[in-house]
Amino acid sequence: MAQILAPTSQWQMRITKSSIPSSPMTGKMWSSLVLKQNKKGAVKSSKFKVFASKYEDYTINRVEGLLNLDLTPYTDKIIAEYIWIGGSGIDVRSKSRTISKPVEHPSELPKWNYDGSSTGQAPGEDSEVILYPQAIFKDPFRGGNNILVICDAYTPQGEPIPTNKRHKAAQVFSNQKVIDEVPWYGIEQEYTLLQSNVKWPLGWPVGGYPGPQGPYYCGAGADKSFGRDISDAHYKACLYAGINISGTNGEVMPGQWEFQVGPSVGIEAGDHIWAARYILEGDWNGAGCHTNYSTKSMREEGGFEIIKKAILNLSLRHTEHISAYGEGNERRLTGKHETASINQFSWGVANRGASIRVGRDTEKQGKGYLEDRRPASNMDPYTVTALLAETTILWEPTLEAEALAAQKLALNV
Structure with missing residues (x-):
């Protein structure tokens, strides 16, 4: 404002x-x-x-x-906030439009345009970019029948612009093999609250450092839980909006928080994360965005063997995944502080220092899900969710590569 x-x-x-x-x-x-x-x-x-x-x-x-004025008693018109991702791939842009009556589905909304030269997404001599409405949420800021609209961006000729990651994700999730596997995602979005006047983490002494980690994770009390009011406000705003937010907690560093979205199916995971990010509009750098993932086959009897096969495939495409999992990730994936090395793929049961973690319950029950701990907090959820589905459902390695990877990973644990 x-x-x-x-x-x-x-x-x-x-x-x-x-x-x-x-x-x-x-x-x-x-x-x-x-x-x-x-x-x-x-x-x-x-x-x-x-x-x-x-x-x-x-x-x-x-x-x-x-x-705070509720327009509902006075007019059928509503305000739709069209939201899209800007040229950096992580900046959120939006603008408002009056719609003649309440809507229930994005197909009822008109396409719109914006000046792509001002967002780093088009040249000045041909700057018009077209917004396609894709998902709608209730607007927790304006209330009433007003809505937030998640959009993706295209040229006037109907081609997705380079920063439109949703388009490719939608293609993956519309593949019949992927549809049949009903991929579920639970995304853990970490973020750090900064003091607005000095750009230093909330709860940290200005120019200094707090006490060692330990009391802050899921901590309670004013001397441990810094920014709980913001986390709670965001939590309620997401629930109001219809975002599938499933929880929140304080993280290991003072001023660091996490919220979880899911389980969500397919493309919905990306839409809900971007809507939640818009409401929060936080700084995600320097934290992670662990992505929990399962398919129908993984959740059924004998699913643990399907999980192992998925892990094998993920090991063979480690480089491709890392390159798409967020900028600056090399500063986080150091092999320390419950992270794996960015250069080496690993997996383990209940191992938070591995690339892929499998829970004890999954091992015990012989079915369940895996957690990809590699994505950075600034990752694009459309890219990460689609790549997981593509690698584990659609992509098939050669027999030689599969045998070598199986031997290397010792998947018979």
Whole structure:
């Protein structure tokens, strides 16, 4: 929201009696101020500051009242906030549009356009980019029947622009083999809250470091849980919006939090993560985005063997996955602090220092899911979810490569 500034002193000095609201600045107060000005030729700065403060409060109260105004009783029209991903691949952009009546499906919404040259997505001489509405959520900021609209972007000729990762993901998830396997995703989005004035993590002494990790993970209390009010507000906003958020918790570093989205099926996982990111609009760098994944075959009897085969495939395409799992990931995947080395694929049961972790329950029951711990917090969820499905369902390695990988990974554990 734009910052509301008090009127300049020059403008305020020209205000006439008729232009001042009757509340909270009363006529008596205004007359007193004018009389003092007429008698002494100028307004004392202390008196003027009192008036300016009261007028500013009145302006802010009016704005807040309008922001909270429910339009439903007065009009069928709604506000649709069209949201898309900008040129960096992680920046979120949006703009508003009036729609004549409430809608229930994105197909009811018109396509729209924006200036791609201003977002790093098109040249200035041919800058028009077209937004295709793909998913809708209730708007927790405006309330009523207003909506958030997740869009992807195309050229006027209907070709997906390079930063449109959703298009390829939709192709993968529309493949009949993938549809039949009903891929489930549970995505753990970590983020760090920063102090707005110094860009230093919340709860950290400015320019210094907090005590060692230990008391902060899932911690309770004002000296351990920094930013809980923001996490809770985001949690409720996501539930209101219809995002499939399944939980939240404080992380191992002060000021670091995590929320989980899922289980979600197919392309829905990416849509819900991007909507949740828009509501939070946080800084995701330096944290992870662990992705829990399973197919129908993995969840059925004998599924553990399917999981092992999936892990084998993932080991053979480790480089491809790492290259698509987020920028700056080499600073996180160091082999320390419950991470695997970025250069070496590994897996293990209950091993949080592995590339792929399998839970004890999955091992015990012989079916379940795997957790890919490699994606960075700034990863594109469309890319990660589609790549997991592609590698484990659609891609088949050569027999020689499969045999070599099986021997290397010792999948008979």
